[in-house]
Amino acid sequence: MMADNKTKLRVAVAGLGAIGTDVVKALDQGIEGLTLVAVSANSPDKHRGWVAELQSAPELVTIEQLADVADIVVECAPSKVVRSIVAPVVERGKTAVVLSVGALLQNEDLVDLARAHGGQIIVPTGALIGLDAVTAAAIGTIHSAKLVTRKPVAGLLGAPHLVENNIKIEGITEPLRIFEGSARDAVKGFPANLNVAVALSLAGIGPDRTRVEIWADPTVTRNTHRIEVDSDSARFSMMIENIPSENPKTGRITALSVIACLRKLRASLRIGT
Ligand SMILES: NC(=O)C1=CN([C@@H]2O[C@H](COP(=O)(O)OP(=O)(O)OC[C@H]3O[C@@H](n4cnc5c(N)ncnc54)[C@H](O)[C@@H]3O)[C@@H](O)[C@H]2O)C=CC1
């Protein structure tokens, strides 16, 4: 990172939706060692008012400009723009925090780019649970890793897998398994829903060996993720039941996970892997 311990790292946020807005507000309220310098939005005029009232008065710039003005860029945007946000950051040896993790599978060279230039890509635990244990187990041998996701119908509508296979979930009265396969295929079919599957796979045994089940479940109101891991050090299963944010596809805890991740960057006491 560019700054030394006494200098604040400059942070920018790309995308002012459910996650980005909360992250911007938290940065504005103050996170140890960090300062908010810029934000980027698809419709800047919609955000000019409240952004101008922030204490830190960040600049509103395009996603391509973020890497020039910040040391850390937090991507909270749709997966299709991840490359445009992350490539210039890591090419400058800076840090990108990536939420649209699924996009990393279509852009695997971004990690190579970061390696070549001394940059870093950070994937927070986000909507999931237990990536501390998965990364630890992966130092040894993980035999199997599985994710079972259940979402209310509203959190899944419009997913390409449903549209392409003509799977109708509106009006179902019982849980319906709508996908079973690898994490790689899960995120192709559900790009706005299954970032967590890719995060689990990158922490553990990769997108082809990580198994995923997705259920449309009219009996739940929360986005529910259960991970099951068997390894030579431990066997564990963990479940998280996320209250949806104003974006029904996204759990409220996701923004909090990003804020916790940013706090860890310069905190005097750091808990967890
Ligand atoms: N890793 C994880 O655990 C999770 C990841 N996500 C992912 O995080 C991303 C953000 O999620 P949300 O905030 O819920 O989405 P959202 O749809 O509420 O917000 C995305 C924002 O990005 C803006 N945007 C679009 N194109 C842009 C551009 N070219 N420049 C600047 N801004 C642009 C949109 O206008 C929108 O305001 C999504 O890709 C989502 O799938 C969501 C939940 C959990």
Ligand SMILES: O=C([O-])CC(=O)C(=O)O
């Ligand atoms: O449950 C959530 O908050 C969203 C989600 O699964 C994802 O994007 O991976």
